Amino acid sequence: MxxxxxxxxxxxxxxxxxxxxxxxxxxxxxxxxxxxxxxxxxxxxxxxxxxxxxxxxxxxxxxxxxxxxxxxxxxxxxVGCIIETAESYPYLTANDNLKLFARFYPHVDQQRIDECLEITGMIKYKHEKSGKFSLGMKQRLGVAATILSKPxxxxxxxxxxxxxxxxxxxxxxLIKQLAGEGTxxxxxxxxxxxxxxxxxxxxxxxxxxxxxxxxxxxxxxxxxxxxxxxxxxxxxxxxx
Missing domain, CATH: 3.40.50.300 (P-loop containing nucleotide triphosphate hydrolases)
Incomplete structure (x- = not known):
């Protein structure tokens, strides 16, 4: 192995x-x-x-x-990574930030973006700009970005x-759930x-x-x- x-x-x-x-x-x-x-x-x-x-x-x-x-x-x-701080574009919404990342992965669609926002507790902020987010919310959005492609x-x-x-x-x-799925x-x-x-x-x-x-x-x-x-x-x- x-x-x-x-x-x-x-x-x-x-x-x-x-x-x-x-x-x-x-x-x-x-x-x-x-x-x-x-x-x-x-x-x-x-x-x-x-x-x-x-x-x-x-x-x-x-x-x-x-x-x-x-x-x-x-x-x-x-591989999905967060090193030091979770970066996002402050003038884009949570959803648009993830759409931008999703361009790198042909199989990631809007349904998967919603799934990742849901998993990380960010779905209710989907249409809010990340510049207004607290550190913890930015961190959650960063985590959502790292799991988009099911790494x-x-x-x-x-x-x-x-x-x-x-x-x-x-x-x-979330960590235990994803580990249970083989991550x-x-x-x-x-x-x-x-x-x-x-x-x-x-x-x-x-x-x-x-x-x-x-x-x-x-x-x-x-x-x-x-x-x-x-x-x-x-x-x-x-x-x-």
Whole structure:
């Protein structure tokens, strides 16, 4: 079975010494992989390289067996991404924003756009301009855009950003629903509790290094909570 993501020796170091160094990681199809780490740990840098938005100093990323560097179009064919913030055109309505994205996918019609607006709780704002939206609503619209084409892999950087409690619960439900339908997830977050409730497997990044990966059920068999595990991993790596 092809791995959803294979990362080998991925490295990008900035002038200030920050970045990510020698990242090696496989994500299986069907995983809901949680990428945990404090701000500045290198999560977004790694995800930008995975999405082909940033050229690594060295190393390689393969998605469903296709190399991001050598075969970008095929690698990204089945991927939906939100990196940093969900972008939209402020002067267009929610519906028109999604119609614009839908042009890239021949099989996405208005019915599918409505479906995605419904799934993300945005259908009632269908004809409102996104410039008036709150951060949480923009985030929901961004999520709707990433699932339009029914991708096999979703790479989401801080998807719960700006969401209220109800929005977070809905997002967790959506992730579990899509995972049940066969979608693989790679999610970065600093909201440890939500990762614990959502992700099947966890990787901890600290100081630009991947310090550990394990299945959530293994971690919770040995620690009272994911937060306890995270603190002990960061402690063990001696730079808290």
């Amino acid at each position: 092809t791995k959803a993501i294979e990362i080998n020796g991925l490295t990008k170091v900035y002038g200030n010494g920050r970045g990510i160094s020698d990242l090696n990681l496989d994500v299986d199809q069907g995983d809901i992989f949680g990428f945990l780490g404090p701000n500045g740990a290198g999560k977004t840098t790694a995800m930008k390289m995975m999405a082909g938005l940033l050229r690594p100093d060295r190393g390689e990323v393969k998605i469903f067996g296709a190399s991001i560097q050598e075969d970008y179009v095929n690698a990204m064919k089945h 096999r892999l979703l790479i989401w950087d801080e998807p719960l950003n700006g969401l209220d409690v109800e929005g977070m619960l809905e997002m967790r439900r 693989t997830f790679f999610i970065s977050s600093h909201l440890i509790h939500d990762v614990e409730l959502t992700c099947t497997r966890i990787g901890v990044v600290y100081g630009g290094k991947l310090v550990n990966t394990d299945y959530t059920h293994n971690i919770l068999a040995n620690y009272a909570s994911l937060e306890n595990y995270f603190v002990s991993e960061v402690d063990r790596n001696g730079r808290i």
